[in-house]
Amino acid sequence: MKIIYKVGLLTSFLSLNMQAAENQCSQLTFEETKDKSHYQIYANGSNNLRTFKKSNEYFNPGQHSVTILKWGKEDWVNYSRTHKFKKTNRIEMLHTTKRALSWNQPKIFNLLINVEANKKYVLSELQKDQKFELTHMKDSMCMENDENIIGPDTVSVDKFTLPQKLQYRLDKLMAELKNNNENISVNFIPFTSVLYFGAIPNLNNKSTKLLAVTPNSQASLLGLRAGDKIVKLGKTELSSQQFNSNFILDYLKSLKINDAIEATIIRDENEITLKGVYTPEIIPEYSYSFSKEKINEQPIISSMNLDNKIALKLSKLLIEINQNAMNQGINRENVVISRSNQYDGKFGMTGNIEVHNTQSVFVVENVDDNSPASRVGLNIGDRIIQLNNKYLQKGIQGFAHDLSRIKNNDIYEFRIVRGDETKVLSRTLVRNLLPEYQFSINFGSKERALKLMAKYGEYQTWKKNKDRGRNSVSHTSNTKRMPSPLSN
Amino acid sequence: MNHIDRERMLSTLNDEEMNHLRACPFCKDDYDVVHLLIEGKNAMQLIAPPPKVWEKIEATRDKKQKTRFGVYSGLAASVLVGFVSIMTWKTHLLHQDVNALISKNTALELQIANNEVLNYQQAKIYEELQLIEEKLYLNQPPKTQRVYLKKRQETMLKIIKQQGAKYENYL
Numbered sequence: 001m002k003i004i005y006k007v008g009l010l011t012s013f014l015s016l017n018m019q020a021a022e023n024q025c026s027q028l029t030f031e032e033t034k035d036k037s038h039y040q041i042y043a044n045g046s047n048n049l050r051t052f053k054k055s056n057e058y059f060n061p062g063q064h065s066v067t068i069l070k071w072g073k074e075d076w077v078n079y080s081r082t083h084k085f086k087k088t089n090r091i092e093m094l095h096t097t098k099r100a101l102s103w104n105q106p107k108i109f110n111l112l113i114n115v116e117a118n119k120k121y122v123l124s125e126l127q128k129d130q131k132f133e134l135t136h137m138k139d140s141m142c143m144e145n146d147e148n149i150i151g152p153d154t155v156s157v158d159k160f161t162l163p164q165k166l167q168y169r170l171d172k173l174m175a176e177l178k179n180n181n182e183n184i185s186v187n188f189i190p191f192t193s194v195l196y197f198g199a200i201p202n203l204n205n206k207s208t209k210l211l212a213v214t215p216n217s218q219a220s221l222l223g224l225r226a227g228d229k230i231v232k233l234g235k236t237e238l239s240s241q242q243f244n245s246n247f248i249l250d251y252l253k254s255l256k257i258n259d260a261i262e263a264t265i266i267r268d269e270n271e272i273t274l275k276g277v278y279t280p281e282i283i284p285e286y287s288y289s290f291s292k293e294k295i296n297e298q299p300i301i302s303s304m305n306l307d308n309k310i311a312l313k314l315s316k317l318l319i320e321i322n323q324n325a326m327n328q329g330i331n332r333e334n335v336v337i338s339r340s341n342q343y344d345g346k347f348g349m350t351g352n353i354e355v356h357n358t359q360s361v362f363v364v365e366n367v368d369d370n371s372p373a374s375r376v377g378l379n380i381g382d383r384i385i386q387l388n389n390k391y392l393q394k395g396i397q398g399f400a401h402d403l404s405r406i407k408n409n410d411i412y413e414f415r416i417v418r419g420d421e422t423k424v425l426s427r428t429l430v431r432n433l434l435p436e437y438q439f440s441i442n443f444g445s446k447e448r449a450l451k452l453m454a455k456y457g458e459y460q461t462w463k464k465n466k467d468r469g470r471n472s473v474s475h476t477s478n479t480k481r482m483p484s485p486l487s488n
Numbered sequence: 489m490n491h492i493d494r495e496r497m498l499s500t501l502n503d504e505e506m507n508h509l510r511a512c513p514f515c516k517d518d519y520d521v522v523h524l525l526i527e528g529k530n531a532m533q534l535i536a537p538p539p540k541v542w543e544k545i546e547a548t549r550d551k552k553q554k555t556r557f558g559v560y561s562g563l564a565a566s567v568l569v570g571f572v573s574i575m576t577w578k579t580h581l582l583h584q585d586v587n588a589l590i591s592k593n594t595a596l597e598l599q600i601a602n603n604e605v606l607n608y609q610q611a612k613i614y615e616e617l618q619l620i621e622e623k624l625y626l627n628q629p630p631k632t633q634r635v636y637l638k639k640r641q642e643t644m645l646k647i648i649k650q651q652g653a654k655y656e657n658y659l
Contacts, residue, residue: 165607172608203627211586211624211633212593212640214617215600215647226594227587245627313615320605350609350658365657366609400659 024117025058025142025149031124038076039125040069040106043150058144060151061117063296063334063442065190065285068109068132070125075103110303112188112287114296118142123300134300160335166324168346169317171339171434173310178290178435180307188287188301191449193280194315197248199224206243222261222276231271232264252278257453280453283315284322285445288437295336295440318441325443332447337439343431347403349373353396354383360392361385361417362399376414376427385422386415491515582630589637596644600651609658610650617643 030041043057043066071079078101113134115121120140125132142149162170181187198217202209208230213219224230231238233251244250255261255278263274289295306314325331348371351364362384367373378384384399385391388406392399406412406429413426492505492515501509509515606614620643624636650657 163605165605169606169608169611200621200625202633203625204629204633211590211637212621213597214621215597215644220597226597227590312618313611316614317611324605346608347659352657396657396659403659 024061025144026061026115026117027120027140027142028057028059028113028115029120029122031122033125033127035127036073037125038071038073040071042067042069058142058149059113059115060149061115062151063112063114063440064151065188065445066111066113066123067190068111069106070109070130071106072104075106078103110188110190112285112301112303114299131302132300136299160325160328160330160337162321162337163324166317166321167337170321170337170439171342172344173313173317174288174290174339174437174439175344175432175434177288177306177310177314178437180310181304184304185291186287186289186293186295186298186301187306188303189283189285189306189311189314190303191285191445192283192315193449193453194283194319195249195252195280197252199230199248201230201245201248203245206245208238208243208247218276218279222263223274224263224265225267228265228267230263230265232262234262252280257450281319282446282449282453283318284449285442286314286318286440288439290435290437295438296334321441322443322446325441330443332444334440334442334444337441339434339437339439341436342434343408344434345404345431347371347373349378353392353394353399355394356383359385360394360399362392362396370432372427372429372431375430376412377425378414378416379418381418383417384414385417386413388413389415492519579630582634586630586634586637589634589641592641593637593644596641596648599648600644604651607658610647613643613646613650617647 030039032039043059043064082101082103107130109130109132111132113121113123115134118139118141120137122135122137123132124135161167196214196217198214198219199210200212200214201207202211210224210226210228210230212226213224213228230247233247234254236247236251238247257278257280259278261276261278265272265274287295287301289298295301325335348368349364350366351362354361354363364373364378364380364382364384367378367380387399387402390402393402408429408431411426411428413424416423416425491512492501492508496505497515497519509519617640620636620640624633624640628636
């Protein structure tokens with residue numbers, strides 16, 4: 001009996017250890033600084049909005065995004081006295097005290113951390129530097145149950161091939177990004193939801209009549225057209241007497257993802273009701289690096305604000321890349337696109353081949369700034385008749401092929417007709433250099449974002465917290481600063 | 489000769505007065521203002537006044553305090569009526585222009601289908617379109633709206649021209 005008891009104990013001990021060994025997680029502790037600050041930490045890697053409840057948190061190995069709110073101690077006290085907290089530690093606007101207390105908003109830091117299995121880390125803020133570091137302390141066996149471990153296993157796909165056109169656009173954008181933000185060599189941008197709806201009302205006239213509807217936008221998919229007068233959105237009647245310039249945004253704010261959208265409009269004196277589903281576009285988390293060190297080998301990446309125009313271009317490109325990835329069956333994975341230094345193969349001009357007196361001529365329609373085409377002196381309207389003393393081949397493909405064969409530092413010559421004059425433009429070809437970079441996209445974050453947004457209350461809290469850091473490092477502000485109809 | 493009395497300007501002028509009018513820019517401006525209003529009132533047809541008219545209106549306001557109230561208040565009222573009429577008509581024409589442009593924009597919007605992967609140059613045109621729309625969204629006066637709607641129309645035409653092109657024409 002004694003033996004059976006001992007064997008039983010040993011078996012259960014071994015099975016417990018085996019169960020623990022099956023789990024691969026890492027332990028993270030947050031270390032507060034000694035200054036007068038209070039921190040709230042949100043791990044966005046889970047399907048739920050989750051705060052650090054205790055001193056330690058457990059993550060699946062891989063990359064995880066984390067948001068930190070740094071409060072002044074006094075501000076935090078005033079804030080927490082004004083708000084009541086649920087047991088889950090989620091902030092709810094349940095109760096407001098009669099005393100008016102004021103507080104300054106916390107600073108927001110978005111981080112991407114990279115943790116390995118069975119290791120213990122400490123996350124801490126560098127004194128006064130407002131930067132965070134992740135320190136590996138020691139190896140530590142994972143003893144946690146699955147439900148306590150944050151974040152799904154990240155599946156990394158290193159070989160992700162973009163179609164040539166998308167790849168070139170990304171290359172060009174990364175070159176622009178590098179030139180405009182020389183001091184940022186590594187960056188991480190958390191997911192954002194695009195609230196751009198695409199309907200542009202006539203605010204000057206205080207009218208709900210639309211001046212324009214962006215092609216392929218949500219508004220256009222709903223069936224709205226320029227010239228339509230919106231008289232009702234959902235259950236809200238719109239009147240010019242009580243005109244609210246944010247009427248579309250206010251309506252969208254009241255919607256959850258996948259809610260029905262309903263708009264009643266007047267078109268050609270007829271009243272029409274348009275119906276659709278609210279599906280805002282999600283830009284997945286992404287990070288990039290211009291340094292030699294690979295993104296997934298960097299322990300921590302802090303999020304820095306991007307130039308608004310570039311952020312917008314990147315967002316639009318990512319929507320297209322995301323569509324392409326879905327077509328390839330990639331929608332949960334973390335993909336990395338790596339590019340080495342290379343010359344830009346384009347001359348930087350658009351135009352068309354026309355035939356003049358049986359001879360092919362390339363008519364220049366546009367010339368990019370800072371391109372070989374602009375450097376050689378081509379202008380809009382020029383007609384290229386010869387390249388290196390040879391008449392152009394028929395068809396644009398032949399001309400494109402001949403251009404691509406000119407090597408860097410070769411001297412080349414265009415014979416052109418400008419007005420009535422024939423000119424020869426000659427120059428040494430100096431192609432632009434496209435930078436070496438890595439670009440990582442976490443498509444899985446999109447799914448997490450959608451789930452979070454479906455939980456309306458939690459999403460609103462998350463968003464509100466993000467909004468507080470508008471002037472610090474939150475990328476959400478990039479989308480928000482868009483002077484677009486429905487950004488906020 | 490002294491300046492022509494403004495009340496006289498409402499009647500047919502004699503030769504001496506006509507000669508003075510030709511030589512005196514001050515009286516000529518007054519005459520233009522008065523007759524613009526008369527023509528406008530009689531024919532119900534508004535014409536664009538010469539630029540100096542508006543300067544004159546300003547000047548008239550200043551002078552009004554120094555001169556007899558009766559005549560000038562009548563003139564000022566007439567000027568105001570004329571001004572409002574002209575502005576109303578101009579605004580009406582402007583709104584007609586804007587509405588015509590909106591209709592053209594609608595027709596073009598419907599022709600744009602973004603089903604293909606865009607090349608760099610096409611994406612740039614879409615960016616151009618977005619910038620125009622952002623400006624259009626700002627609280628712009630109708631004159632500026634007209635400019636941006638026209639630009640938007642041209643940009644959408646560029647997009648439509650490139651749609652379905654067999655070969656990329658960005659070299």
